[in-house]
Amino acid sequence: MATSISTTGTTIIATLLLRLLLVPYSLAQELYQNVPSKSDVDLLEFPLNLEYLEAEFFLWGSLGRGLDCVAPNLTMGGPPPIGVKLAKLDPLTRDVIAQFAYQEVGHLRAIKNAVPGFARPLLNLSAASFATVMNNAFGRPLVPPFDPYANELNYLLASYVIPYVGLTGYVGANPKLESATAKKLVAGLLGVESGQDAVLRALLYERAKKKVMPYGITVAEFTNRISELRNKLGHAGLKDEGLIVPPVRGAEGRIKGNVLAGDRFSLAFGRTPEEILRIVYGSGDERIPGGFYPKGADGRIAKSHLKDA
Ligand SMILES: *[C@@H]1O[C@H](CO)[C@@H](O)[C@H](O)[C@H]1NC(C)=O
Ligand SMILES: *[C@@H]1O[C@H](CO)[C@@H](O)[C@H](O)[C@H]1NC(C)=O
Numbered sequence: 001m002a003t004s005i006s007t008t009g010t011t012i013i014a015t016l017l018l019r020l021l022l023v024p025y026s027l028a029q030e031l032y033q034n035v036p037s038k039s040d041v042d043l044l045e046f047p048l049n050l051e052y053l054e055a056e057f058f059l060w061g062s063l064g065r066g067l068d069c070v071a072p073n074l075t076m077g078g079p080p081p082i083g084v085k086l087a088k089l090d091p092l093t094r095d096v097i098a099q100f101a102y103q104e105v106g107h108l109r110a111i112k113n114a115v116p117g118f119a120r121p122l123l124n125l126s127a128a129s130f131a132t133v134m135n136n137a138f139g140r141p142l143v144p145p146f147d148p149y150a151n152e153l154n155y156l157l158a159s160y161v162i163p164y165v166g167l168t169g170y171v172g173a174n175p176k177l178e179s180a181t182a183k184k185l186v187a188g189l190l191g192v193e194s195g196q197d198a199v200l201r202a203l204l205y206e207r208a209k210k211k212v213m214p215y216g217i218t219v220a221e222f223t224n225r226i227s228e229l230r231n232k233l234g235h236a237g238l239k240d241e242g243l244i245v246p247p248v249r250g251a252e253g254r255i256k257g258n259v260l261a262g263d264r265f266s267l268a269f270g271r272t273p274e275e276i277l278r279i280v281y282g283s284g285d286e287r288i289p290g291g292f293y294p295k296g297a298d299g300r301i302a303k304s305h306l307k308d309a
Helices: 002-032 038-045 047-063 091-112 127-139 154-161 162-178 182-207 220-236 272-278 301-307
Strands: none
Touching: 002 091, 002 220, 002 301, 038 091, 038 162, 038 301, 047 091, 047 127, 047 154, 047 162, 047 272, 091 154, 127 220, 162 182, 162 272, 182 220, 220 272, 272 301
8 A cells, every 4th residue: 555655656756757857848849839830821821811801791791891990900001892882681691790700800810910911902892793703603694793782692692602712721721731820720710611601501501492583593503603613713623512412422422402512521622722812813823813802812822823924
């Protein structure tokens, strides 16, 4: 009994001594792991482009004012977005979108706490900009032009266009990150972005068979077309799926309802920054800006491609 206590005591003391000796090593290791490398900084700054867009679209859509009013410092003096405005939304949609809006403001702060970041890029969030996406998705002009701000259904469809792209970017960035700090931040951002995508998809899924007026095209068809367009622009195969798919594309290849998109193992698809630029520029080419970013996106990765054009 006494021997066993003293053995335990010795073990504890030995462990403590070992810990003390190891402190400088583990502290150094932790510090090292917590410094984002140059490559991590680039990968963390890139998503600011999408977070700025989402913050402005959701803030204006739900509250009728943007970052210049809600968190002016976060713009770092970047130009105000073009054509964004308050959307006509029912109370539930407005409430959800306002929550998303403030979440995006938090994401901007979180990223800027970790890396220097850059000013808000010029964003084209005009109705015409979204109408162009929809026309490209259908391969013909919708008449009258699609207006994201006209009602909650249109706004939800327009919202389907963006957070999902951000989410695939975080999935794609994750395996390339080196520091623990960067991985923790990206996991946190990915969790909430994919939550937003899930909420948007669930709200749309409830209305999947409803016709979007005056086009007479179902909500499901809109999502399928938008997803197909993103697959086409990304030039990297199938990484995007609408709300109703051939069963072979559904979970386990067995179900057509597709409230969440995923690969054959129901894992989230990942995209590279280049694939994302091709999609958000609407050009299918990371060197040719346009679409939501008339002057291109910012940060080292996006700028490196603009230079080659
Ligand atoms: C915003 O920036 C100004 C000027 O740099 C500074 O004085 C102010 O404290 C900042 N406000 C916040 C909320 O960070
Ligand atoms: C915004 O996008 C629309 C539609 O593509 C375009 O007609 C308009 O010129 C764009 N505005 C700017 C300033 O780029």
